Amino acid sequence: MVDLISPNGDELHRLLRVAADMGPFFVDGMTGATSFLRHADVSALARDERVMGVGLTFFDLMGILEGPLREWYSGLMFTNEGPAHDRLRKLVSRAFSPRSVEALRGVAAQNANDRLDDVEAAGGGDLSEALALVAMHVMCALLGVPSEDVKIFGAWADALSPTFGFMDESQIAAATSAIGELLSYVEDLAERRRTDPANDLITALYAAEDEGDRLSHRELVEMVANLLVGGHDTTTSQIGCSVLTLLRHPDQMKRVREDPDLLQSAVEETIRVEPSIPAVPRTAIAEIDIAGTTLAPGSMIMLCTAAANREPGVWDEPDTFNVSRFTVKGGPALLTFGAGAHFCLGAALARMTLQETVRAVAARDNISLAEDPATLPWRVVLGRSPARLPVTA
Numbered sequence: 001m002v003d004l005i006s007p008n009g010d011e012l013h014r015l016l017r018v019a020a021d022m023g024p025f026f027v028d029g030m031t032g033a034t035s036f037l038r039h040a041d042v043s044a045l046a047r048d049e050r051v052m053g054v055g056l057t058f059f060d061l062m063g064i065l066e067g068p069l070r071e072w073y074s075g076l077m078f079t080n081e082g083p084a085h086d087r088l089r090k091l092v093s094r095a096f097s098p099r100s101v102e103a104l105r106g107v108a109a110q111n112a113n114d115r116l117d118d119v120e121a122a123g124g125g126d127l128s129e130a131l132a133l134v135a136m137h138v139m140c141a142l143l144g145v146p147s148e149d150v151k152i153f154g155a156w157a158d159a160l161s162p163t164f165g166f167m168d169e170s171q172i173a174a175a176t177s178a179i180g181e182l183l184s185y186v187e188d189l190a191e192r193r194r195t196d197p198a199n200d201l202i203t204a205l206y207a208a209e210d211e212g213d214r215l216s217h218r219e220l221v222e223m224v225a226n227l228l229v230g231g232h233d234t235t236t237s238q239i240g241c242s243v244l245t246l247l248r249h250p251d252q253m254k255r256v257r258e259d260p261d262l263l264q265s266a267v268e269e270t271i272r273v274e275p276s277i278p279a280v281p282r283t284a285i286a287e288i289d290i291a292g293t294t295l296a297p298g299s300m301i302m303l304c305t306a307a308a309n310r311e312p313g314v315w316d317e318p319d320t321f322n323v324s325r326f327t328v329k330g331g332p333a334l335l336t337f338g339a340g341a342h343f344c345l346g347a348a349l350a351r352m353t354l355q356e357t358v359r360a361v362a363a364r365d366n367i368s369l370a371e372d373p374a375t376l377p378w379r380v381v382l383g384r385s386p387a388r389l390p391v392t393a
């Protein structure tokens, strides 16, 4: 059995390989979930119409049967399926354009470089802590939230990130008060944008229309909170995973430093070998025959993207970290952002933020790890990442 949210970095990959050597899936003894490990099965199940998200199952199991947290969670794209999901997704996609993402490259670069300047001035420090708000700065700029409020948005998003898994009583209390405060802040901001439009996503969301349909004011406010919470810990954790991976491989970091054309491919490769999100939960809604087993309706499924991203035979030398791997077109698909109807809506924003952060780190050849990376502690909130990333500079 493999703990898919194992907080230990290298151990997760070792255990997944042991499981994959034994067969295409394993059944978790505690939850009964069937975890699929192969690239073809994960890709097929992510696109299969007989497979749905987990909706409100975790909330039911935690006993959160009513209240503001459940109300907000039940309106997310992640928890909705079919026409209700597609409607929200279509409307938000109109406003959240590739152009709006590219316009934020400077914000990401500036923030990452400012934080790294601080670390350098101090002769070293913890990169996890230093870079913790880079992604939130970018998302706040996207939404038109002033930079002095980035810290409080980071705190709300930190409190809300555990809603995607099982929470204890104190996490439920913290998330409940955070959603109240976040929604009321966004409510005020959205009201201002309605009368005083600006060049930001909230204004664009108001204008977004699909065949005469628009988001209601309430839906818009909840959507903004959806994007913030969906994008904060996932990207921040991936920054930790990606930077750690490059710092562990100084020869590969040198290649990126010397050839900026490798940047995109290098970031994809860090997301492949060390993903912040290693698996995606699903439920079968009909009988499905796959990989030599039959899933009954109602079965819980885990799509283990971390294993699929390293499957031997699919990937050439799957355990080798090679920053030019993704310069060759036509290779297998990277599955860390999911696939199918729920494919990550923020993938372009996350990639851009990661590229600028990695570019900023790679540019400084004096930064190196201050501790043995194999023994660093890991943490899991929504994404997994090294709990600290001590460097000398």
Ligand code: HEM
Pocket: 053, 077, 078, 079, 089, 139, 226, 227, 228, 230, 231, 232, 234, 235, 238, 276, 277, 280, 281, 336, 337, 338, 339, 341, 342, 343, 344, 345, 346, 347, 349, 350
């Ligand atoms: C490296 C960073 C990120 C990773 C690894 C990641 C991963 C994922 C994955 C695996 C899914 C699919 C979930 C499923 O199939 O059930 C997903 C969905 C989603 N992501 Fe991300 N994500 C990242 C960054 C972001 C960002 C920056 C945003 C927002 C600005 C965002 C917003 C969303 C939303 C709204 C969905 C739900 C889409 C839907 O249900 O249609 N993500 N993400």
